[in-house]
Amino acid sequence: xxxxxxxxxxxxxxxxxxxxxxxxxxxxxxxxxxxxxxxxxxxxxxxxxxxxxxxxxxxxxxxxxxxxxxxxxxxxxxxxxxxxxxxxxxxxxxxxxxxxxxxxxxxxxxxxxxxxxxxxxxxxxxxxxxxxxxxxxxxxxxxxxxxxxxxxxxxxxxxxxxxxxxxxxxxxxxxxxxxxxxxxxxxxxxxxxxxxxxxxxxxxxxxxxxxxxxxxxxxxxxxxxxxxxxxxxxxxxxxxxxxxxxxxxxxxxxxxxxxxxxxxxxxxxxxxxxxxxxxxxxxxxxxxxxxxxxxxxxxxxxxxxxxxxxxxxxxxxxxxxxxxxxxxxxxxxxxxxxxxxxxxxxxxxxxxxxxxxxxxxxxxxxxxxxxxxxxxxxxxxxxxxxxxxxxxxxxxxxxxxxxxxxxxxxxxxxxxxxxxxxxxxxxxxxxxxxxxxxxxxxxxxxxxxxxxxxxxxxxxxxxxxxxxxxxxxxxxxxxxxxxxxxxxxxxxxxxxxxxxxxxxxxxxxxxxxxxxxxxxxxxxxxxxxxxxxxxxxxxxxxxxxxxxxxxxxxxxxxxxxxxxxxxxxxxxxxxxxxxxxxxxxxxxxxxxxxx
Amino acid sequence: xxxxxxxxxxxxxxxxxxxxxxxxxxxxxxxxxxxxxxxxxxxxxxxxxxxxxxxxxxxxxxxxxxxxxxxxxxxxxxxxxxxxxxxx
Numbered sequence: 001x002x003x004x005x006x007x008x009x010x011x012x013x014x015x016x017x018x019x020x021x022x023x024x025x026x027x028x029x030x031x032x033x034x035x036x037x038x039x040x041x042x043x044x045x046x047x048x049x050x051x052x053x054x055x056x057x058x059x060x061x062x063x064x065x066x067x068x069x070x071x072x073x074x075x076x077x078x079x080x081x082x083x084x085x086x087x088x089x090x091x092x093x094x095x096x097x098x099x100x101x102x103x104x105x106x107x108x109x110x111x112x113x114x115x116x117x118x119x120x121x122x123x124x125x126x127x128x129x130x131x132x133x134x135x136x137x138x139x140x141x142x143x144x145x146x147x148x149x150x151x152x153x154x155x156x157x158x159x160x161x162x163x164x165x166x167x168x169x170x171x172x173x174x175x176x177x178x179x180x181x182x183x184x185x186x187x188x189x190x191x192x193x194x195x196x197x198x199x200x201x202x203x204x205x206x207x208x209x210x211x212x213x214x215x216x217x218x219x220x221x222x223x224x225x226x227x228x229x230x231x232x233x234x235x236x237x238x239x240x241x242x243x244x245x246x247x248x249x250x251x252x253x254x255x256x257x258x259x260x261x262x263x264x265x266x267x268x269x270x271x272x273x274x275x276x277x278x279x280x281x282x283x284x285x286x287x288x289x290x291x292x293x294x295x296x297x298x299x300x301x302x303x304x305x306x307x308x309x310x311x312x313x314x315x316x317x318x319x320x321x322x323x324x325x326x327x328x329x330x331x332x333x334x335x336x337x338x339x340x341x342x343x344x345x346x347x348x349x350x351x352x353x354x355x356x357x358x359x360x361x362x363x364x365x366x367x368x369x370x371x372x373x374x375x376x377x378x379x380x381x382x383x384x385x386x387x388x389x390x391x392x393x394x395x396x397x398x399x400x401x402x403x404x405x406x407x408x409x410x411x412x413x414x415x416x417x418x419x420x421x422x423x424x425x426x427x428x429x430x431x432x433x434x435x436x437x438x439x440x441x442x443x444x445x446x447x448x449x450x451x452x453x454x455x456x457x458x459x460x461x462x463x464x465x466x467x468x469x470x471x472x473x474x475x476x477x478x479x480x481x482x483x484x485x486x487x488x489x490x491x492x493x494x495x496x497x498x499x500x501x502x503x504x505x506x507x508x509x510x511x512x513x514x515x516x517x518x519x520x521x522x523x524x525x526x527x528x529x530x531x532x533x534x535x536x537x538x539x540x541x542x543x544x545x546x547x548x549x550x551x552x553x554x555x556x557x558x559x560x561x562x563x564x565x566x567x568x569x570x571x572x573x574x575x576x577x578x579x580x581x582x583x584x585x586x587x588x589x590x591x592x593x594x595x
Numbered sequence: 596x597x598x599x600x601x602x603x604x605x606x607x608x609x610x611x612x613x614x615x616x617x618x619x620x621x622x623x624x625x626x627x628x629x630x631x632x633x634x635x636x637x638x639x640x641x642x643x644x645x646x647x648x649x650x651x652x653x654x655x656x657x658x659x660x661x662x663x664x665x666x667x668x669x670x671x672x673x674x675x676x677x678x679x680x681x682x683x
Contacts, residue, residue: 047615215612216616506606511609
């Protein structure tokens with residue numbers, strides 16, 4: 001198979017929020033920058049983010065980055081790195097104001113300042129009371145953000161390669177990253193993007209689960225590429241689940257439905273949340289509700305022929321309230337559950353929503369790996385930002401509106417660091433290692449010549465069902481252990497998938513097979529890391545982690561206050577310490593997370 | 596000709612990969628049902644719809660907004676009728 005080589009100063013993979021923000025930095029500095037993206041930039045999954053972006057602007061009431069930092073550390077269940085969290089919270093105002101200058105149409109107060117609204121977990125004065133910290137553009141924040149940043153990139157001459165599938169990271173014998181291999185979907189042509197700086201901004205891998213709120217494009221491409229190139233994946237056991245996704249479809253039903261009086265019921269019609277959270281009931285926090293729902297299903301009180309969902313009932317509410325206060329819910333019920341929610345309850349299940357772990361980075365956006373006894377040594381030429389990266393600011397649980405902040409701050413930071421490194425490296429590009437390119441060609445060749453292999457669709461479904469069953473919202477020792485063997489068995493099938501269509505032009509079957517190669521790496525990392533972590537922390541909750549005075553709610557700081565690192569080669573785990581020391585303030589001391 | 600059609604359909608299919616899960620699910624079912632009998636007029640209408648931003652497209656598919664173009668309306672009705680609820 002033939003390939004061509006194109007040289008750039010920097011190549012960025014992914015054109016969602018993080019990729020676009022990084023690209024601005026490089027192009028503005030005058031570096032020749034290529035952005036590869038498998039869909040048009042303004043169709044990246046950042047579009048789906050509605051809530052807003054957190055920044056302690058204090059436009060409506062007193063606020064401070066230190067309070068925001070406290071909330072984020074506590075939200076992370078102390079697994080977040082406190083230096084990275086301080087960095088993010090301190091940079092928030094700057095990146096939001098920059099975005100405003102790029103033309104982002106934020107909602108305004110009467111005095112012209114950016115309007116801010118409260119959001120779960122964001123408090124003033126170190127956890128005292130809710131604070132207005134989220135900056136939004138109606139319910140289109142992510143969408144407006146992408147538009148503003150895309151326009152800015154066009155202005156500064158970023159070169160976009162739209163509808164290109166990145167294939168593999170190119171790493172030489174010294175471990176330096178020298179670019180990526182990629183395929184032009186339009187022609188099937190393979191190109192090596194030879195670069196001095198490579199930034200991954202490829203988003204999350206929510207599609208490893210059967211029930212996911214994520215769009216189909218979220219296949220963890222950057223994570224798969226990194227894992228195949230010997231980079232470990234960090235904290236992959238931590239996935240945020242939203243309690244109310246439509247069963248079977250995954251489409252999100254906003255928390256506002258329970259806020260307006262919606263009730264969760266089991267197969268006996270019982271309002272089961274009364275047993276789990278007698279005060280807050282259906283409005284208890286996301287993880288509490290998700291766990292209660294899972295317990296009901298696991299104990300046989302689920303609904304439907306397979307007893308695998310519970311019901312969200314709003315039939316007791318006046319129809320005019322539903323239509324007025326919850327627009328869209330009626331339509332979602334009809335479209336995705338075949339249910340008129342004015343007359344019948346909606347089938348719902350806890351649904352995978354956000355990946356807290358990812359490619360290990362520091363707050364400068366550099367990808368870091370253990371080397372010669374040091375836990376976090378930068379990989380020359382390699383950077384990552386956004387949901388694909390683990391800085392780690394979300395730790396074991398992310399707060400709402402911190403994801404858009406993450407991609408702005410660390411997108412910019414990765415871009416800035418790359419600019420600094422490029423300035424210090426006026427030398428020619430290092431020579432490309434043929435071996436790395438051959439690996440890509442062999443992978444494509446295998447796919448084209450495979451006979452009697454497994455179907456991509458069926459194998460993906462098998463993986464998604466296994467992840468949902470064995471590493472879902474509430475985790476059980478035996479199921480996790482079985483899950484590890486099961487996922488390796490499925491990985492064997494992924495390695496031998498077969499596609500019938502061998503055409504070159506927009507061959508979606510080939511793309512889906514390549515995406516599955518990436519998904520399976522994330523699935524293995526998740527299952528293996530979750531099986532090994534024998535405590536409960538944030539979004540990772542196990543039935544066998546005892547609630548004792550030393551391990552409140554199952555959190556075991558003595559043994560597990562550390563980041564997991566999963567390596568593809570040898571399916572091996574390693575660990576590294578959590579950064580408890582912030583940049584300029586005192587550490588936020590460990591305590592039980594309670595709201 | 597058949598090769599050309601296949602390439603066009605594949606391109607349209609890829610353009611149905613959207614930022615919102617709601618739309619991905621609708622298009623998934625659409626192709627299952629209509630791939631074999633999508634005519635040139637249908638292809639053109641679909642192509643035009645796929646140029647829209649995701650939120651605009653979802654507003655049309657979910658019936659919150661309407662179009663006065665009868666060609667587009669016909670395609671939107673097809674998308675609505677194949678919504679995933681059909682399986683429940």
